[in-house]
Amino acid sequence: MTFTKTTEQDSKYNHLEKMTVKELLQNINNEDKTVPLAVEKSLPQIEALTKQIVNQLKKGGRLFYLGAGTSGRLGIVDASECPPTFGVPHELVVGLIAGGDYAIRKAVEFAEDSKSQGWLDLQEHTISNKDVVVGIAASGTTPYVISALEACNKKNIITGCITCNKNSPLAKVAQYPIEVVVGPEFVTGSSRMKAGTAQKLVLNMLSTTAMIQLGKVKGNKMVDMQLSNNKLVDRGEKMLVNALNIDKQKAAVLLEKYGSVRNAIENYKG
Missing domain, CATH: 1.10.8 (Helicase, Ruva Protein; domain 3)
Structure with missing residues (x-):
């Protein structure tokens, strides 16, 4: 199958600079409305990966998110919310970003292009085959993420991914790929928009469902939440x-x- 980056295709809208504020907001909102429907189409893939995460966590494993740029930051956000929300240890869900913690706030040039650093970052956490590693990349072509998942596969570590292009190199490497195809962005190529929203929705589903399955919710209440404010x-x-x-x-x-x-x-x- 041919691989086409729909995340890089031309926006359906043109002459954005000539639109009024109201028109810009309405058009962005119209595009955003399509994201949950795209996620819905990927529910079978999301279910398959979620079951693997639950199984490994129940065995004492951990969940790792690995990404660059916006994708990396979204993984870190989801990981950092698990301890206060569900009362789990900080090391249970770990978010890693190309370029290290500095890259959370500022872009680190060419960090995502490294074919060795992703695996090195995982090794710092003594990664093992009890764990699950989920690569996050809207494009599905990020070397930092792909090479790390390839190394994990060789070590019999379960791998998944969240991407927004169909048949990407990343999806072919991941054992449990999630492909949420949201189409062209409102601003051409700005995958922090619909693609980022889709990734956030999927991350919410993965971690929340896993924590409920682990018994961290009673009824519908966060009974293990940290009383931090x-x-x-x-x-x-x-x-x-x-x-x-x-x-x-x-x-x-x-x-x-x-x-x-x-x-x-x-x-x-x-």
Whole structure:
């Protein structure tokens, strides 16, 4: 099959500089509406990778996200939200970006072109065949990501990917590829837009579903969330009020004593 980068094809819109603010916003919004539908078409692929992630995490493995630029940053965002949201260790879900932590804020020239650094970055975390590595690249051609997944395959480490082009080199390397084809961007080639949104939606699905399967949600509540600010403490107290049929003052005492909603519920004597 031929490989065509739809993420690089010409925008369906032209003369953007002549549009009014209202027209720009409406047109961007119209394009954004197509993203969830593109994700829906990839649900079977998303399910296949999610099941692998759940299996490996249950065996004591970890989930790694690997990407460059926007893709790398999105992986880091998803990984960094898992500990406060689900109360898991920081090392359970790890986001790595080409160019290192400096690249989170500023672009590092040619970092994504390295064919060795991705595997070296994974080795720093003592990667093993208990883990899962998900490469993220809208283009599906990023050497940093592709070469890392190739090395993982050789070491019998489960690999997946999230890309926004069909039949890309990355998808051919990944054992469990996810291809969300969102089409040309509003600004030609600006894959931080629809492609980035699609990647974020898929990452939400992967991590949230995995954490629910690991028992980190009770009912529909984040009972293991870290109580790291007043908003979350207040949310935790309200959870206890509803779950245990107690007043807010008693909930506050329980939450302070036991440190989490789950512990408070499990230790409540009535």
